[in-house]
Amino acid sequence: MAEKMTWIELRRAIMVRSGGNQKEISSFMDELVKQLIAGLRTDKVVRISGLGSFKMQTVAPRKSVNVATGEDIVIPGYEKVAFVPESGVKELVMNLKEATEEKPEPATPLQKLGAQADEIVGLLADLGQAPKKVDEPAIPQTPETPEIPETPEKPDPKVEPEPIVAPEPVKAPEPVAPVVTPVVEPVVAPVVAPEPVAPVVTPVVEPVKEPEKEPVKELEKEPEKEPEKPKYHFLRDTLITLTILLLLLAGAFYFFRQELTKWVDSLREKMQTPVEQVVEPVVTDTTAVVDIPQEPDTIATDTIAVEEVHAEEAVIEEMPVVEEQKEEPVKAEEVKAAPEEPQYKEGDVIATVRLRKGEDLSKIARRYYGHGDLWVFIYQFNEDHLGDPDNVAIGSRIKVPYLTPEQRDITNPKTKQQIHELYQQYLQKN
Amino acid sequence: MLTKDLINNIAEATGMTKRHVTDLLSATNSVIIESLMSDKAVPLQGFGTLELRQKNERVIVHPRTGERNIVPAKKQISFRPSANLKDTLKNQ
Numbered sequence: 343m344a345e346k347m348t349w350i351e352l353r354r355a356i357m358v359r360s361g362g363n364q365k366e367i368s369s370f371m372d373e374l375v376k377q378l379i380a381g382l383r384t385d386k387v388v389r390i391s392g393l394g395s396f397k398m399q400t401v402a403p404r405k406s407v408n409v410a411t412g413e414d415i416v417i418p419g420y421e422k423v424a425f426v427p428e429s430g431v432k433e434l435v436m437n438l439k440e441a442t443e444e445k446p447e448p449a450t451p452l453q454k455l456g457a458q459a460d461e462i463v464g465l466l467a468d469l470g471q472a473p474k475k476v477d478e479p480a481i482p483q484t485p486e487t488p489e490i491p492e493t494p495e496k497p498d499p500k501v502e503p504e505p506i507v508a509p510e511p512v513k514a515p516e517p518v519a520p521v522v523t524p525v526v527e528p529v530v531a532p533v534v535a536p537e538p539v540a541p542v543v544t545p546v547v548e549p550v551k552e553p554e555k556e557p558v559k560e561l562e563k564e565p566e567k568e569p570e571k572p573k574y575h576f577l578r579d580t581l582i583t584l585t586i587l588l589l590l591l592a593g594a595f596y597f598f599r600q601e602l603t604k605w606v607d608s609l610r611e612k613m614q615t616p617v618e619q620v621v622e623p624v625v626t627d628t629t630a631v632v633d634i635p636q637e638p639d640t641i642a643t644d645t646i647a648v649e650e651v652h653a654e655e656a657v658i659e660e661m662p663v664v665e666e667q668k669e670e671p672v673k674a675e676e677v678k679a680a681p682e683e684p685q686y687k688e689g690d691v692i693a694t695v696r697l698r699k700g701e702d703l704s705k706i707a708r709r710y711y712g713h714g715d716l717w718v719f720i721y722q723f724n725e726d727h728l729g730d731p732d733n734v735a736i737g738s739r740i741k742v743p744y745l746t747p748e749q750r751d752i753t754n755p756k757t758k759q760q761i762h763e764l765y766q767q768y769l770q771k772n
Numbered sequence: 773m774l775t776k777d778l779i780n781n782i783a784e785a786t787g788m789t790k791r792h793v794t795d796l797l798s799a800t801n802s803v804i805i806e807s808l809m810s811d812k813a814v815p816l817q818g819f820g821t822l823e824l825r826q827k828n829e830r831v832i833v834h835p836r837t838g839e840r841n842i843v844p845a846k847k848q849i850s851f852r853p854s855a856n857l858k859d860t861l862k863n864q
Contacts, residue, residue, distance in 0.1 A: 346823075356796065374778075374800070388778065435808060435809065737843075
């Protein structure tokens with residue numbers, strides 16, 4: 343009660359309310375006070391309907407001891423005035439109290455978190471970027487609803503990265519195609535002279551292979567990314583890092599393409615001399631590139647060359663492979679995460695309840711965790727303001743902490759041990 | 773002393789009509805209550821102050837059953853007599 347109305351303010355307010363003039367009001371107020379005092383003197387009580395009553399109470403004299411000297415003294419009796427509000431007025435003020443007190447209470451962290459999460463999700467959807475926030479996976483139920491709207495929203499931001507990804511892998515193979523084909527052609531060219539069958543096979547096989555792979559890669563990427571959009575941000579993080587890695591790889595490959603081609607050419611030049619000897623191994627080589635790197639009848643030098651060529655291709659092939667492998671587990675995680683919705687972290691409060699008559703902590707534990715023995719965790723969380731765990735005051739405010747599924751599992755030996763320890767501790771304490 | 777007597781006495785002393793005094797008194801009441809509800813103390817000069825006090829939550833124990841109960845926190849109207857009132861009551 344920091345504020346206090348002034349006497350003048352009060353008179354002015356009454357004047358406004360009643361429509362009387364200033365003189366009237368001041369004479370009325372003066373007389374009111376006089377009459378109140380007179381009434382208290384004569385009747386010891388003045389009742390004003392619509393407000394309450396002023397009562398005079400007599401405090402009887404009592405004995406006491408002078409603290410300094412130790413002498414017995416008598417504190418004389420006196421009259422004191424008390425005010426008892428009418429029940430209606432009392433309730434008005436009580437309601438006021440409820441209104442003021444409950445304001446801070448409803449600010450539960452969960453709602454806030456949820457609202458913030460929504461905001462963040464919205465912002466991210468706009469930006470199309472993934473944050474490094476750990477809170478994101480803890481978003482409560484929100485994922486369910488956003489999932490559907492996000493898919494249409496996100497394509498826009500996500501489409502941007504895709505075209506970037508798509509052209510680059512295409513670029514990467516392109517250099518490879520020239521790398522491989524020219525490399526093979528010279529190999530084949532000498533081959534053409536002795537046997538016409540081989541050259542026909544080799545060029546046909548290789549171009550066919552490469553175009554096939556490229557479209558496959560692109561197709562794989564696109565459908566895989568679309569389902570991932572509605573997911574949590576850390577998943578997006580991994581995706582984006584993956585794509586960045588891919589881009590880097592592709593870029594590196596593109597950048598060093600010339601050197602690589604030179605290197606391969608040099609290898610080929612070394613190769614050419616032995617390759618000229620036999621035609622058949624070349625043919626086997628090409629098949630080897632397609633499927634199995636090591637075919638039995640090839641000459642040692644040939645196999646080395648083939649392996650190296652294959653290694654280069656492997657660099658390209660690796661990228662999609664890596665994506666596939668990593669994205670699948672990611673999906674699995676998401677699928678798991680979505681139904682569970684672990685919005686809470688340890689230490690979060692999932693509910694605040696008031697202990698009702700006939701209830702105890704174990705009942706609350708049973709209600710929230712499914713087992714009464716878990717009350718020790720509730721008590722542990724509320725230890726600061728609860729006394730005896732066996733006799734908690736009715737109406738006490740109890741915060742129910744979040745327990746991990748592991749902690750909830752009463753059969754878990756670790757949990758058993760923990761409960762036992764806490765139980766012993768609280769038994770000793772009280 | 774009841775409200776009726778109070779009104780009669782004031783009307784007699786000031787020469788106003790009872791009706792007018794009744795109106796003024798009800799206006800005073802509503803002003804006081806409104807002021808208290810906005811958490812403002814109301815001074816009645818020469819008599820005392822009406823104010824709100826915060827009562828904290830407390831535990832009570834049922835004497836027979838030993839059951840513990842919490843009395844919720846609340847606000848109460850309280851009256852603090854002025855020095856003038858204390859004096860006049862002492863000297864009566």
